[in-house]
Amino acid sequence: MPANLLDLETPCLLLDEQRLRANVARMKAHLAPLGVAFRPHLKTAKSRDVARIVMTSATGPATVSTLREAEYFAAGGVRDMIYAVGIAPAKLARLSAIRATGADLALILDSIEQADAVAAHAASTGDAVPALVEVDADGHRSGVAPTDAATLVAIGRRLVAGGATLRGVLLHAGDSYALNDPAAIADAAEAERVAAVTAANALRSAGLPCPVVSVGATPTARYVRDLTGITEVRAGVFMFGDLYQAGVSSVEVGDIALSVLATVIGHQKAKGWVIADAGWMALSRDRSTAKQALDQGYGLVCDLAGKPYPDLVVTDANQEHGIIALRKGSNAALPDLPIGSRIRILTNHACATGAQYDRYQVLDGEGGVSAVWPRINGW
Structure with a gap:
């Protein structure tokens, strides 16, 4: 089993187990005094x-x-x-x-x-x-x-x-x-x-x-x-969180447990673009945050540890290409992301993103891969 994120093939679906467990514990603690059963x-x-x-x-x-x-x-x-x-x-x-x-x-x-x-x-x-x-x-x-x-x-x-x-x-x-x-x-x-x-x-x-x-x-x-x-x-979605739920104040961005691991495969420097190997097939077509106060494009780009880069989003997506750029109007600096760099992308809708994958690469508290959990799709 891969010991770290650099060993994984991309794109793939990452699940932060500590964040997952914290989200579940928070919801159960909130509902417990209200005297009802919980049916996730x-x-x-x-x-x-x-x-x-x-x-x-x-x-x-x-x-x-x-x-x-x-x-x-x-x-x-x-x-x-x-x-x-x-x-x-x-x-x-x-x-x-x-x-x-x-x-x-x-x-x-x-x-x-x-x-x-x-x-x-x-x-x-x-x-x-x-x-x-x-x-x-x-x-x-x-x-x-x-x-x-x-x-x-x-x-x-x-x-x-x-x-x-x-x-x-x-x-x-x-x-x-x-x-x-x-x-x-x-x-x-x-x-x-x-x-x-x-x-x-x-x-x-x-x-x-x-x-x-x-x-x-x-x-x-x-x-x-x-x-x-x-x-x-x-x-349901509370356990993972996503950018849409962050936009409605159900979770914080720091609570989001699900992300897509991707690799930088190119640049269009004159346009300020970084190209990644995660397009809408990997991230989903969901653009629900476009209706919110903060449009997150197709996803918010993070470093390998899961920390968001300031104002860096997937602004557009083709089937297998994600186009990454600074949010319109941003004064942030475009990070140095050479070809081969690994990034993590937080997405708009956990359900839609998850549906693209048949497994979770489960992260431990140190950011390494501790397990692979199967997941299903279909009707």
């Missing part, structure tokens, strides 16, 4: 080694975003999972096959049509599939309006009548990703809580069960103040 989202990690660090037990609970993840983690002994993407009826047989291995895998839905499909599947297979009704916390994405008691109750009754299990309600405060003030994010978390409790009360008032009231997003989980009426919180 493993869609960013896609790794059993990371899951063992972030979950509260070896068997879960956990959240997944693909059935491939559910299969992989179930094979690794995780037993309590929510597949937190609206169910497509064609996936029900595969979901039940995972459940048949001993995993309590629940699904989510937000329509009567989906409820009818799940109920029919439960009736025909005898698998009392557990389902949570997705509730729209803020107009960001999917879900039933929390005040639409008629639809919530109709979905619940269709599930129960067909032999499926009504497990509860699930919300995601996606609009919190557009905020950057901790007080505003805390207010979004409270709005999410109120919406969740309102929806849960609608089901219970109709005589329907609602044992699980699940909320979560990394920003709201980070700043939530009150979780009365909530049973569990979900969050």
Whole structure:
């Protein structure tokens, strides 16, 4: 196994284990006094080694975003999972096959049509599939309006009548990703809580069960103040952090645990460019920080120890070429980076960057490579 970063082929994905563990400990410490279960989202990690660090037990609970993840983690002994993407009826047989291995895998839905499909599947297979009704916390994405008691109750009754299990309600405060003030994010978390409790009360008032009231997003989980009426919180990208999360104040740049190791392969001195062997295939196409106060290009360039160079970013990217230059308007000096120099790049979106790789090169406290942890991709 390589002992240091100079021995690795580039580009490759680096994971700072100390930062990972510190991020997990910070989130757990914040949530512990609030009296809820923690169900980490493993869609960013896609790794059993990371899951063992972030979950509260070896068997879960956990959240997944693909059935491939559910299969992989179930094979690794995780037993309590929510597949937190609206169910497509064609996936029900595969979901039940995972459940048949001993995993309590629940699904989510937000329509009567989906409820009818799940109920029919439960009736025909005898698998009392557990389902949570997705509730729209803020107009960001999917879900039933929390005040639409008629639809919530109709979905619940269709599930129960067909032999499926009504497990509860699930919300995601996606609009919190557009905020950057901790007080505003805390207010979004409270709005999410109120919406969740309102929806849960609608089901219970109709005589329907609602044992699980699940909320979560990394920003709201980070700043939530009150979780009365909530049973569990979900969050995922917090464990790694990224530049977008730094832009919304969920993490500090110094907390970011994930980076891409790259090599300098050329220069365009007249243009002030340094060329690296990490383009958008290595960093991802995500340009989400372009909408924030500080545009980080395709990534923030750091030295081999992970310290950012002042105002040095990947300003443009081709498939395999990263174009590195000083941020527009900067008075910083372009660092001396001869061909062959190694750099680390912090990226905008940990989920999108991670999806390019099948393993983590795990860094120890001294900056050396201590392990290689496999990760999966696909659906």
